């Protein structure tokens with residue numbers, strides 16, 4: 001099959017290219033504005049086009065016309081961006097993505113659309129189920145929810161195309177994937193910026209504070225990127241994945257953010273032999289992200305739909321964090337951060 005990956009240069013995209021490249025089964029084309037996270041990843045069955053999808057309309061249209069499956073990973077997926085530049089979030093996560101949906105309809109390509117677990121919003125049951133849970137977002141004046149709202153509308157339009165019979169699709173709702181190349185590291189005490197794993201990793205490396213937004217009792221379920229990759233394989237291959245929405249997550253890896261900080265601190269000591277010196281501090285959500293942020297706790301995903309395709313996550317929370325931390329500790333980015341903030 002010919003697969004076109006839009007956003008191939010991001011965290012999920014670069015890991016998928018590496019994974020699908022090693023399997024060697026498909027022809028892969030990737031498009032992204034930047035190839036930074038693809039450094040050293042150049043499988044023989046992969047062609048990369050460095051282009052901005054917002055500008056290179058003809059080139060993108062040609063690649064979609066030639067593809068059997070379009071994997072759309074283009075998104076801002078970082079709460080600090082939802083708060084600081086909410087319009088950019090709609091422009092990319094809705095406007096640009098809906099243009100891709102339309103092109104898939106025109107050319108008869110199947111679409112695998114990465115969405116977000118955030119569409120569920122505030123929990124109203126013990127778990128999130130694709131076909132049952134209500135989607136409960138916060139007020140408009142808390143612009144943090146603009147991301148979930150944009151993704152929700154995108155999902156609803158894609159579903160409507162399925163009903164109209166003119167689009168084959170699969171919608172993916174990722175639950176906090178982590179692994180090599182996730183986000184970016186930041187200096188001590190930085191507010192906003194990357195997501196929680198990169199923040200805590202940066203703090204451990206520099207000795208800066210581990211900041212628990214809102215006290216750290218809120219919960220997330222973290223998913224090993226390798227489990228996310230095998231989930232992709234299952235959804236790509238299985239006919240029952242057509243015209244359906246899938247949670248991709250690991251309910252066994254549910255933790256409070258405070259628990260995450262504690263486990264990462266212990267793993268840091270095991271992996272480096274150094275006792276972490278970071279102080280754990282509490283900070284308010286709007287103090288950390290700016291006005292318009294609202295936090296929410298999450299419940300673990302129900303993954304029975306994905307399990308019915310024969311998939312099962314195999315990495316527990318400790319293995320998930322250990323692998324992601326080892327990859328970060330061995331990176332040039334970490335070496336640079338340490339030399340900037342802990343010289344000598």
Ligand code: UDP
Nearest residue numbers: 079194195196197199211212213218257295
């Ligand atoms: N968070 C935190 N400290 C940080 C960064 C994030 O306590 O340094 C919290 C954040 O408020 C949220 C959770 O960690 O409750 C997960 O945030 P993340 O940015 O990773 O993504 P989300 O799951 O909210 O999309």
